[in-house]
Amino acid sequence: MSRSPSTFPWPATLTTDRLVLRPIEAGDVPAMARLWTDEAVRRHLGGPVDKETLRVREQHCVGARGAFSVTLRTAGAVIGVVQLEPDSRRAGRTEVSYQLLPEHWGFGYGREAVAAAVAWVREATTSSEGSEEVVAVTQEANARSRRLLESIGMEQTETFVEWGAAQVLYSAGDPRA
Numbered sequence: 001m002s003r004s005p006s007t008f009p010w011p012a013t014l015t016t017d018r019l020v021l022r023p024i025e026a027g028d029v030p031a032m033a034r035l036w037t038d039e040a041v042r043r044h045l046g047g048p049v050d051k052e053t054l055r056v057r058e059q060h061c062v063g064a065r066g067a068f069s070v071t072l073r074t075a076g077a078v079i080g081v082v083q084l085e086p087d088s089r090r091a092g093r094t095e096v097s098y099q100l101l102p103e104h105w106g107f108g109y110g111r112e113a114v115a116a117a118v119a120w121v122r123e124a125t126t127s128s129e130g131s132e133e134v135v136a137v138t139q140e141a142n143a144r145s146r147r148l149l150e151s152i153g154m155e156q157t158e159t160f161v162e163w164g165a166a167q168v169l170y171s172a173g174d175p176r177a
């Protein structure tokens with residue numbers, strides 16, 4: 001199936017029971033910097049980014065297409081990020097990635113945020129051809145991430161080695177399935 005990539009509208013704001021997902025604002029940059037440099041967050045993502053990468057990311061993250069700050073509805077605090085990007089491995093698919101600050105793990109915020117983003121992008125890309133496939137790639141060893149994806153109904157469709165580690169690709173809406 002051929003379809004133009006990343007046809008979702010931007011900017012967008014999504015609201016769930018406990019969260020608001022909205023474009024990254026300037027005041028969110030310190031929280032984003034923590035996500036990129038925290039040892040626990042980066043454990044299965046190649047480790048903390050180096051200083052130059054951090055500087056470039058800090059400069060370009062505000063308002064970046066498809067990058068949602070995940071915030072608590074009650075306090076407004078930034079607890080993480082969910083990102084929707086064109087899949088670099090195969091055209092026409094969207095890849096979702098997600099990171100929460102460690103003090104916010106264990107409350108179900110990750111699955112709530114990722115489920116909302118996946119449902120939204122599928123809805124926003126619905127056409128006569130169906131909805132755009134959304135995939136997530138996670139290290140096989142990343143048990144928390146895999147539980148999250150399985151809990152929202154995404155299905156494992158491929159395994160491969162990338163960056164020297166075993167990876168699992170999960171899909172929502174594989175048109176070949």
Ligand SMILES: CC(C)(COP(=O)(O)OP(=O)(O)OC[C@H]1O[C@@H](n2cnc3c(N)ncnc32)[C@H](O)[C@@H]1OP(=O)(O)O)[C@@H](O)C(=O)NCCC(=O)NCCS
Nearest residue numbers: 041044097098099100105106107108109110111144145148
């Ligand atoms: C991946 C990541 C977001 C998962 O965090 P998490 O806290 O395990 O996942 P969730 O936010 O969905 O929370 C689920 C946990 O909260 C618990 N929980 C508590 N209250 C809950 C509620 N109201 N609803 C749902 N789950 C709840 C669940 O039981 C579950 O715990 P368990 O897995 O120990 O059973 C987090 O580990 C992370 O940011 N990792 C670093 C970045 C990363 O590796 N990203 C993946 C690749 S892109």
